[in-house]
Amino acid sequence: MSMIAAFYSGKSILITGATGFLGKVLMEKLFRTSPDLKVIYILMRPKSGQTLQQRVFQILNSKLFEKVKDVCPNVHEKIRAIYADLNQNDLAISKEDMQELLSCTNIVFHCAATVRFDDHLRHAVQLNVTATQQLLLMASQMPKLEAFIHISTAFSNCNLKHIDEVIYPCPVEPKKIIDSMEWLDDAIIDEITPKLIGDRPNTYTYTKALGEMVVQQESRNLNIAIVRPSIVGATWQEPFPGWVDNLNGPSGLIIAAGKGFLRAIRGTPKAVADLIPVDTVANLTLAVGWYTAVNRPKSTLIYHCTSGNFNPCYWGKMGFQVLAAFEKIPFERAFRRPYADFTTNTITTQYWNAVSHRAPAIIYDFYLRLTGRKPRMTKLMNRLLRTVSMLEYFLNRSWEWSTYNTEMLMSELSPEDQRVFNFDVRQLNWLEYIENYVLGVKKYLLKEDMAGVPKAKQHLKRLRNIHYLFNTALLLIAWRLLIARSQMARNVWLFIVSFCYKFLSYFRASGTLKV
Ligand SMILES: CCCCCCCCCCCCCCCCCCCCCCCC(=O)SCCNC(=O)CCNC(=O)[C@H](O)C(C)(C)COP(=O)(O)OP(=O)(O)OC[C@H]1O[C@@H](n2cnc3c(N)ncnc32)[C@H](O)[C@@H]1OP(=O)(O)O
Numbered sequence: 001m002s003m004i005a006a007f008y009s010g011k012s013i014l015i016t017g018a019t020g021f022l023g024k025v026l027m028e029k030l031f032r033t034s035p036d037l038k039v040i041y042i043l044m045r046p047k048s049g050q051t052l053q054q055r056v057f058q059i060l061n062s063k064l065f066e067k068v069k070d071v072c073p074n075v076h077e078k079i080r081a082i083y084a085d086l087n088q089n090d091l092a093i094s095k096e097d098m099q100e101l102l103s104c105t106n107i108v109f110h111c112a113a114t115v116r117f118d119d120h121l122r123h124a125v126q127l128n129v130t131a132t133q134q135l136l137l138m139a140s141q142m143p144k145l146e147a148f149i150h151i152s153t154a155f156s157n158c159n160l161k162h163i164d165e166v167i168y169p170c171p172v173e174p175k176k177i178i179d180s181m182e183w184l185d186d187a188i189i190d191e192i193t194p195k196l197i198g199d200r201p202n203t204y205t206y207t208k209a210l211g212e213m214v215v216q217q218e219s220r221n222l223n224i225a226i227v228r229p230s231i232v233g234a235t236w237q238e239p240f241p242g243w244v245d246n247l248n249g250p251s252g253l254i255i256a257a258g259k260g261f262l263r264a265i266r267g268t269p270k271a272v273a274d275l276i277p278v279d280t281v282a283n284l285t286l287a288v289g290w291y292t293a294v295n296r297p298k299s300t301l302i303y304h305c306t307s308g309n310f311n312p313c314y315w316g317k318m319g320f321q322v323l324a325a326f327e328k329i330p331f332e333r334a335f336r337r338p339y340a341d342f343t344t345n346t347i348t349t350q351y352w353n354a355v356s357h358r359a360p361a362i363i364y365d366f367y368l369r370l371t372g373r374k375p376r377m378t379k380l381m382n383r384l385l386r387t388v389s390m391l392e393y394f395l396n397r398s399w400e401w402s403t404y405n406t407e408m409l410m411s412e413l414s415p416e417d418q419r420v421f422n423f424d425v426r427q428l429n430w431l432e433y434i435e436n437y438v439l440g441v442k443k444y445l446l447k448e449d450m451a452g453v454p455k456a457k458q459h460l461k462r463l464r465n466i467h468y469l470f471n472t473a474l475l476l477i478a479w480r481l482l483i484a485r486s487q488m489a490r491n492v493w494l495f496i497v498s499f500c501y502k503f504l505s506y507f508r509a510s511g512t513l514k515v
């Protein structure tokens with residue numbers, strides 16, 4: 001019997017960010033392994049014209065939750081959607097809901113965040129710092145609370161090379177930052193943002209670091225732990241391999257490469273690609289919840305959920321495996337044949353951006369205009385290049401994360417728990433994982449069927465022939481121009497022609513002699 005699964009039975013659990021990538025997988029696993037849990041409160045907001053109930057309905061009816069319905073047929077009765085907006089200072093939770101949350105909650109998993117790299121500092125602070133502070137305040141008023149688990153990121157201290165399982169202070173106190181966001185106007189915030197984030201690459205990593213400081217400062221006598229995942233990718237094993245539902249991290253780039261838009265990317269092939277499957281993060285988080293509640297460690301423990309020091313994969317190898325997967329699992333209606341390479345310096349990157357990204361987009365838009373359609377490729381390409389430029393920071397560096405607490409936790413689990421809540425990435429086979437990832441991207445993001453693979457392969461063959469034809473035509477035109485302008489080229493051309501002529505004459509003559 002799994003001790004962790006038994007621990008969550010009968011519990012009232014509060015999850016923020018349950019509609020997000022990690023939140024959904026966490027909730028799915030909880031229901032599947034502890035169907036007897038009492039209730040999961042999810043703090044959520046209406047979105048895209050959908051009410052809370054419609055959003056919950058959509059999640060429960062998704063492929064991800066198929067297995068849950070077998071083990072926990074009354075799952076819909078065990079989810080209590082509570083209106084909350086983390087953008088509001090008081091989280092906008094109604095009095096009655098707040099009362100229920102405060103009096104019933106046993107465990108909190110705080111996953112909600114803005115994960116956009118380019119978010120305005122004011123919004124990022126509100127979501128990743130102030131909302132965390134508010135939740136901690138709520139937690140401090142929960143008499144039945146056994147553990148509060150805060151999800152941060154392994155990159156919150158990406159300005160360091162070696163990162164321990166400790167909280168590193170930022171120069172300016174989070175309280176001062178929160179206060180200043182209230183009275184500074186946007187223009188001034190824009191001006192001071194680069195100074196505040198310092199040597200971090202974006203507002204996301206900076207505000208996640210501030211969020212950790214808030215956790216440390218506001219922990220009072222709470223039983224808190226922090227989980228720091230690296231780059232969260234598709235599921236490895238559970239509930240099935242390859243599930244993914246957003247474009248963050250590698251997923252968007254896999255699409256861009258598979259559709260033939262992305263042909264070169266500034267990245268260091270030998271840098272560690274610290275990807276971690278989302279189900280591994282969910283398993284570790286649930287194990288941390290159990291351990292924190294049962295053992296009540298004296299201080300706030302931080303758990304790195306990373307792959308690099310257990311089972312490193314490198315960007316070069318990963319890129320190669322992604323490209324190999326496209327051979328078996330091509331995407332439909334590709335713009336160009338999938339081929340991409342890592343470039344290591346800015347000049348070659350600019351060259352490839354011009355030749356392999358912008359030029360084909362311009363040519364295609366010209367073709368669209370000629371055929372009376374609206375040009376769109378240049379705009380799309382510019383957006384892609386902007387996205388890529390924001391991810392480059394993470395493709396050109398390696399980090400070392402110490403994992404003492406994570407290893408300690410692994411050793412504390414029973415063999416059954418190590419199996420059911422597996423977070424041992426040493427067992428992960430990258431080749432298999434990447435292939436399932438690409439397949440998952442095709443199925444769940446692009447909504448493409450495997451039945452379309454033969455047609456997709458045919459389309460790629462056509463693109464290859466167009467590519468050869470185009471290159472041959474280009475070569476001939478270039479040569480013709482060169483001959484027209486340079487005596488030397490003309491001499492070379494004459495030499496080649498006369499050499500070929502002599503060669504042919506020789507064969508014709510020797511052929512005649514033989515006869
Ligand atoms: C032999 C060698 C071969 C080489 C082969 C190469 C193969 C390629 C595959 C290899 C994989 C490489 C993967 C590298 C990934 C590195 C990721 C590093 C991430 C570090 C994470 C730190 C960990 C965390 O804690 S953060 C969580 C992760 N967060 C994110 O990833 C957020 C990133 N996204 C953003 O911040 C924004 O979306 C932004 C700024 C990128 C774009 O904002 P913008 O306002 O311009 O647009 P959006 O409205 O958001 O979207 C516009 C458009 O772009 C699509 N899109 C969004 N995100 C991505 C993305 N990550 N990749 C690609 N496309 C994306 C979005 O859907 C929109 O499309 P529309 O069609 O216009 O709707």
Ligand SMILES: NC(=O)C1=CN([C@@H]2O[C@H](COP(=O)(O)OP(=O)(O)OC[C@H]3O[C@@H](n4cnc5c(N)ncnc54)[C@H](OP(=O)(O)O)[C@@H]3O)[C@@H](O)[C@H]2O)C=CC1
Nearest residue numbers: 017018019020021022085086087111112113153229231232
């Ligand atoms: N993805 C990754 O690569 C990594 C993620 N992490 C961390 O993991 C956690 C989960 O990330 P992930 O699942 O990928 O992120 P997602 O963007 O998929 O999910 C974010 C969640 O936060 C919720 N949220 C955002 N704004 C608000 C708001 N104003 N009010 C209420 N809820 C809100 C979203 O709700 P809604 O659906 O309404 O928008 C969503 O449920 C985050 O803390 C992130 O920092 C750490 C490392 C890597």
